[in-house]
Amino acid sequence: MKMESIVPPLPATTPVAAPRKAVRRARRRWTPARIGLYVFLLGAALFFLLPLYVMIVTSLKSMDEIRQGGIFALPHAPTLAPWRLAWSGVCTGAACDGVRTGFWNSVAITVPSTILTILLGAVNGYALSFWRPRGANLLFGILLAGAFVPVQVMIYPLVRVMALAGIFGSLPAIVLVHLVFGMPVMTLLFRNYYCNVPHELFQAARIDGGGFWRIFLQVMLPMSLPVVVVAAIMQVTGVWNDYILGLVFAGRDNMPMMVQLNNVINTTTGVRQYNVNMAATILTALVPLALYFVSGRWFVRGIAAGAVKG
Amino acid sequence: MATLRLTRVTPYTALLPMALVAALGYLGAGLWTFYISLTGSRTFPSGHFIGLAQYHRLFDNERWMLSLHNLAVYGVLFVLACLVIGFLLAVVIDQNAMWKMRGEGVFRTIFLYPYAMSFVATGLVWQWLLTPGDGIDGGLRALGFHDLRFDWIVSQDFAIHTVVIATVWQMSGLVMALMLAGLRGVDPEIWKAARLDGIPAWRVYAQIILPMLWPTIATVLLLLATAVAKLYDAVVAMTQGGPGIASEVPAKFIMDHLFLRSNVGLASAGAIVLLVPVLALLAPYAYARSRKEAA
Amino acid sequence: MANVSLRKLNIVLGGKPIIRDLDLCVEPGEFLVLLGPSGCGKSTLLHSIAGLVDSDSGAIEIGGRDMTDADPSERGIGMVFQSYALYPTMTVEDNMSFGLRIAGTPKAEIRRRVDRAAAMLQLDALLRRKPAQLSGGQRQRVAIGRALVREAQVFLFDEPLSNLDAKLRAELRRELKLLHQTLGSTMIYVTHDQVEAMTLATRIVVMQGGEIQQIGTPLDVYERPANRFVAGFLGAPAMAFVEGTLDAQGRFEADGMRYLQEDASRPAGRSAVLGIRPEHVAIQPDGDFVGEVTLVEPMGNHQVVWLRRGKATLASLVHDARSYAPGERVAFSIDTARVSLFDPVTGNRL
Numbered sequence: 001m002k003m004e005s006i007v008p009p010l011p012a013t014t015p016v017a018a019p020r021k022a023v024r025r026a027r028r029r030w031t032p033a034r035i036g037l038y039v040f041l042l043g044a045a046l047f048f049l050l051p052l053y054v055m056i057v058t059s060l061k062s063m064d065e066i067r068q069g070g071i072f073a074l075p076h077a078p079t080l081a082p083w084r085l086a087w088s089g090v091c092t093g094a095a096c097d098g099v100r101t102g103f104w105n106s107v108a109i110t111v112p113s114t115i116l117t118i119l120l121g122a123v124n125g126y127a128l129s130f131w132r133p134r135g136a137n138l139l140f141g142i143l144l145a146g147a148f149v150p151v152q153v154m155i156y157p158l159v160r161v162m163a164l165a166g167i168f169g170s171l172p173a174i175v176l177v178h179l180v181f182g183m184p185v186m187t188l189l190f191r192n193y194y195c196n197v198p199h200e201l202f203q204a205a206r207i208d209g210g211g212f213w214r215i216f217l218q219v220m221l222p223m224s225l226p227v228v229v230v231a232a233i234m235q236v237t238g239v240w241n242d243y244i245l246g247l248v249f250a251g252r253d254n255m256p257m258m259v260q261l262n263n264v265i266n267t268t269t270g271v272r273q274y275n276v277n278m279a280a281t282i283l284t285a286l287v288p289l290a291l292y293f294v295s296g297r298w299f300v301r302g303i304a305a306g307a308v309k310g
Numbered sequence: 311m312a313t314l315r316l317t318r319v320t321p322y323t324a325l326l327p328m329a330l331v332a333a334l335g336y337l338g339a340g341l342w343t344f345y346i347s348l349t350g351s352r353t354f355p356s357g358h359f360i361g362l363a364q365y366h367r368l369f370d371n372e373r374w375m376l377s378l379h380n381l382a383v384y385g386v387l388f389v390l391a392c393l394v395i396g397f398l399l400a401v402v403i404d405q406n407a408m409w410k411m412r413g414e415g416v417f418r419t420i421f422l423y424p425y426a427m428s429f430v431a432t433g434l435v436w437q438w439l440l441t442p443g444d445g446i447d448g449g450l451r452a453l454g455f456h457d458l459r460f461d462w463i464v465s466q467d468f469a470i471h472t473v474v475i476a477t478v479w480q481m482s483g484l485v486m487a488l489m490l491a492g493l494r495g496v497d498p499e500i501w502k503a504a505r506l507d508g509i510p511a512w513r514v515y516a517q518i519i520l521p522m523l524w525p526t527i528a529t530v531l532l533l534l535a536t537a538v539a540k541l542y543d544a545v546v547a548m549t550q551g552g553p554g555i556a557s558e559v560p561a562k563f564i565m566d567h568l569f570l571r572s573n574v575g576l577a578s579a580g581a582i583v584l585l586v587p588v589l590a591l592l593a594p595y596a597y598a599r600s601r602k603e604a605a
Numbered sequence: 606m607a608n609v610s611l612r613k614l615n616i617v618l619g620g621k622p623i624i625r626d627l628d629l630c631v632e633p634g635e636f637l638v639l640l641g642p643s644g645c646g647k648s649t650l651l652h653s654i655a656g657l658v659d660s661d662s663g664a665i666e667i668g669g670r671d672m673t674d675a676d677p678s679e680r681g682i683g684m685v686f687q688s689y690a691l692y693p694t695m696t697v698e699d700n701m702s703f704g705l706r707i708a709g710t711p712k713a714e715i716r717r718r719v720d721r722a723a724a725m726l727q728l729d730a731l732l733r734r735k736p737a738q739l740s741g742g743q744r745q746r747v748a749i750g751r752a753l754v755r756e757a758q759v760f761l762f763d764e765p766l767s768n769l770d771a772k773l774r775a776e777l778r779r780e781l782k783l784l785h786q787t788l789g790s791t792m793i794y795v796t797h798d799q800v801e802a803m804t805l806a807t808r809i810v811v812m813q814g815g816e817i818q819q820i821g822t823p824l825d826v827y828e829r830p831a832n833r834f835v836a837g838f839l840g841a842p843a844m845a846f847v848e849g850t851l852d853a854q855g856r857f858e859a860d861g862m863r864y865l866q867e868d869a870s871r872p873a874g875r876s877a878v879l880g881i882r883p884e885h886v887a888i889q890p891d892g893d894f895v896g897e898v899t900l901v902e903p904m905g906n907h908q909v910v911w912l913r914r915g916k917a918t919l920a921s922l923v924h925d926a927r928s929y930a931p932g933e934r935v936a937f938s939i940d941t942a943r944v945s946l947f948d949p950v951t952g953n954r955l
Contacts, residue, residue, distance in 0.1 A: 033511075037402050037405065040398065040402060041399075041402050041403075041417065044395070044399060044421070045417065045420050045421075047479070048420050048421055048423075048424065048479065048483070049420060050439075051424075051432075051435045051436065051439060051479065052423070054435070054438070054439055055435050055438075058438065066444065067444070069452075070448060070449040070452035070453070071439070071444060071445055071446060071448060071449040072449050072452075072453075073452075120327055120328070123324050123325075124325060124327075124328045127321045127324050127325050128325075131321040133321045133322050133325065136321075136325055136328075139325070139328055139329055139332040139333070140328070140332075141596070142332040142333075142336055142337055143328065143331065143332045143336065145336075145589075145592055145596070146332070146335075146336035146337075148532070148536045148588055148592055149336075149340070149536075149585060149588055149589075150536075150539050150540045150561055150581070150584055150585070150588065151540070152542075152561055152564040152565060152568075152577075152580075152581045152584065153339070153340050153343055153581045153582070153584070153585050154335065154336060154339035154340060154343065155339075155565075155568070156342075156343060156346065156568055156574060156577070156578065156581075157338070157339040157342040157343060157346075158335070158339055160355065179331075180331050180335040180336075183327075183328065183331050187328065211320065212320040212321055212324060213320070213324075237426060240428075241427070241428030241429070241430075241431075242428070243428065243429065243430045243542075243543040243546070243547075244542055244543060244565070248569070258428055258430050258431075261430060261431070261434070262430050262434070262546065262547055265434050265437075265547075266546075266547065266550060274438055274441075274444065277434065277438065278435075278438065281431050281434050281435060284428075284430075284431060285426075285427050285428065285431040288426045288427065288428070289423065289426050289427065291426070292422075292423055292425075292426035293419070293423070296415075296418070296419055296422070299422070299426070300418070300422070300487055303484060303487050303488065304487070304488070304491050
């Protein structure tokens with residue numbers, strides 16, 4: 001048997017009329033719309049990158065060069081002197097040994113706050129999504145609402161309480177304050193994460209005899225690495241970049257880098273040293289920026305997970 | 311049985327910190343602030359109840375009224391600019407994903423890195439950029455534009471606008487990231503159907519995509535609006551509220567009166583007034599969300 | 606109604622050639638089904654006819670006009686998508702009329718077309734609703750309605766029934782067939798479901814790996830499959846294949862057992878694969894062959910009895926209610942006029 005003929009024979013001449021109104025679609029790459037899009041994108045990129053460029057460039061110039069040249073010019077004789085001065089020489093209110101004290105203070109504040117807030121956020125999220133005790137959702141609602149409210153509404157009573165407890169201006173005070181104000185977002189992150197864990201997993205663990213803490217420590221926490229990473233990035237960034245809480249609660253001994261930075265730049269008398277200022281700004285912004293550039297995708301994941309649902 | 315009882319109690323004890331924070335740290339503190347706003351407290355809280363007198367004084371205060379005016383101007387400009395820029399950037403990047411343009415990840419990095427910088431750092435950098443004489447102002451003249459001046463940051467009328475520029479620079483990337491996530495959730499077959507219907511791209515966005523993105527837009531609006539109410543760090547870093555009080559904002563008014571001008575009662579009244587619009591925005595949002603979850 | 610003609614069509618996506626040198630002629634008014642497994646290129650082909658996917662070379666003609674570079678909206682086609690792709694924030698009525706409004710069609714004409722489509726698809730009561738308030742079947746009808754109002758020459762369907770449950774699928778299948786009978790338009794339909802293909806098509810195009818395996822009427826493709834792939838793809842339970850040899854007189858034998866007797870019309874002296882459909886295996890006491898029952902699947906109105914003969918496994922469609930026990934030895938016959946023979950290497954029909 002022969003194979004069935006697949007293609008019925010075409011008629012000898014098939015009329016191919018000229019395209020009617022059929023627009024000859026410009027399939028080639030450079031349509032006006034596409035060029036416009038590229039131009040807009042490039043323009044926006046310039047706007048966003050300009051401050052970074054100026055910041056870096058200014059920090060590498062001498063003050064003479066700054067006075068003579070324009071703000072956009074590249075440094076003729078780049079120097080790291082402003083950086084050294086910013087790190088260990090500028091006057092930050094009390095002392096004149098640079099922003100490095102602020103750096104270590106910020107580290108001392110950030111590490112414990114991050115660890116504690118993540119732990120509490122994880123426990124909260126775990127309890128909220130699997131155990132759901134009575135009234136917990138109401139409390140969570142208050143917590144979330146509080147995250148949107150300006151901190152000025154809560155700040156003075158907190159100051160009074162800290163003063164009465166005698167810990168105002170100490171390291172535990174500032175860590176505690178960051179705990180209070182970091183809890184809503186951390187709890188939200190973990191709750192959303194655990195809500196996506198199949199409930200059957202939890203039920204199987206209970207049937208296996210697990211109690212509250214055992215299931216948390218041995219089942220849920222080990223599977224939480226992705227959300228812990230995201231939470232850590234968000235909390236470190238948030239605490240490091242904080243100004244107002246550090247200003248009010250940290251006290252002179254624990255002054256975080258961000259508060260120091262503002263002091264350096266905005267409260268000095270005499271001639272403004274723009275190059276040192278910019279170097280100090282870069283040094284201060286370095287930790288969260290580096291974190292961002294290294295972990296960009298996790299950063300975005302954090303925004304989507306926390307901000308969108310909230 | 312002991313184990314059974316323990317299992318029922320443990321979640322409650324585990325949530326004790328959250329309960330304390332919510333009840334005392336937020337609710338309790340807010341109520342206390344409200345109480346203080348009804349008293350004549352100066353440096354320290356006093357029990358001297360004076361009703362709504364602080365609120366009257368507040369609205370007679372020229373500095374407070376200016377701060378409200380500034381916040382309104384700032385708020386409108388900031389929210390509009392962020393929405394427009396964020397949305398356009400998201401659209402451009404999403405379109406390019408369809409045309410497979412390379413470098414999409416690079417562009418996302420460029421637009422989102424400002425969000426990793428603090429408000430203080432942002433304010434300081436832009437303060438330098440907008441310094442009359444040495445900043446962009448001088449740079450333009452060096453490029454040859456001799457008649458152009460850009461000294462908004464020291465002008466009475468436009469100082470707050472410079473804060474708009476700086477904070478829009480910082481936050482548009484976030485709006486872009488959120489809008490992009492929303493755009494990615496749109497079924498690509500809707501685009502095909504629209505192409506087949508002969509609908510031009512701008513109309514697809516205007517009449518089909520944007521209405522579909524309403525939940526995302528609502529979230530973005532809420533985030534932006536609350537950021538407006540909280541505006542403090544950027545102003546302190548950039549203009550210190552100046553020149554004079556030209557760029558004063560409510561949050562700064564409150565902080566100054568709490569800690570510098572020793573008028574805790576007045577400041578607390580200001581805080582409660584600032585709270586009202588935030589709650590007014592939160593309530594419908596939370597209500598809509600809870601209805602959606604129930605459905 | 607118009608014809609569609611594809612000539613030497615080549616489509617490359619993401620560096621990989623999906624469609625290679627394809628020629629196809631769709632007659633006016635016919636219901637052509639593109640049938641094949643996932644990834645065979647049928648959806649890509651449909652999308653390129655619609656103009657949603659660019660072809661790298663070749664020509665596409667619709668209604669006698671060259672449409673290779675034309676915009677999708679200018680091709681005179683309507684399309685129904687797998688996920689319906691309804692505009693979620695618009696009512697049913699707006700969904701159907703949106704394209705017409707953009708094109709500047711007069712209001713009266715829009716009204717007429719929408720009402721006509723709504724009547725045909727029983728959507729009159731639903732015009733004011735939004736897609737979220739409709740069931741899957743209703744949404745699919747709206748999607749069809751949106752294509753209908755374009756009063757196009759050619760309708761394209763991209764697996765429109767795959768998101769529906771089995772019962773709804775059967776119902777809508779019949780409605781689609783009725784629609785074709787009423788309208789008489791040319792319809793090109795993509796599916797991986799051979800039941801849909803068999804019941805709806807005037808002609809079926811079986812595709813695999815970007816190439817056409819066979820074009821023919823449903824009966825052609827079912828009774829005389831062009832190669833082993835087509836033979837195995839159509840028909841459920843699938844055709845059974847037995848590998849063996851044809852001797853000089855045309856007898857077919859596989860591991861020492863005879864299946865076919867002499868027949869001069871068969872190619873002689875070569876290895877071959879014998880294909881037997883379950884409905885051509887009849888269990889009867891005077892059957893020529895003996896096999897052992899391994900499994901019985903009761904289907905309600907028939908049974909499928911699996912038999913083993915030597916190393917070969919055959920299925921038999923049984924229409925009586927007699928029960929067969931696994932392990933039982935039964936006699937059966939094969940309708941040798943209806944079997945197929947394939948080349949073991951190329952898979953082509955002998």
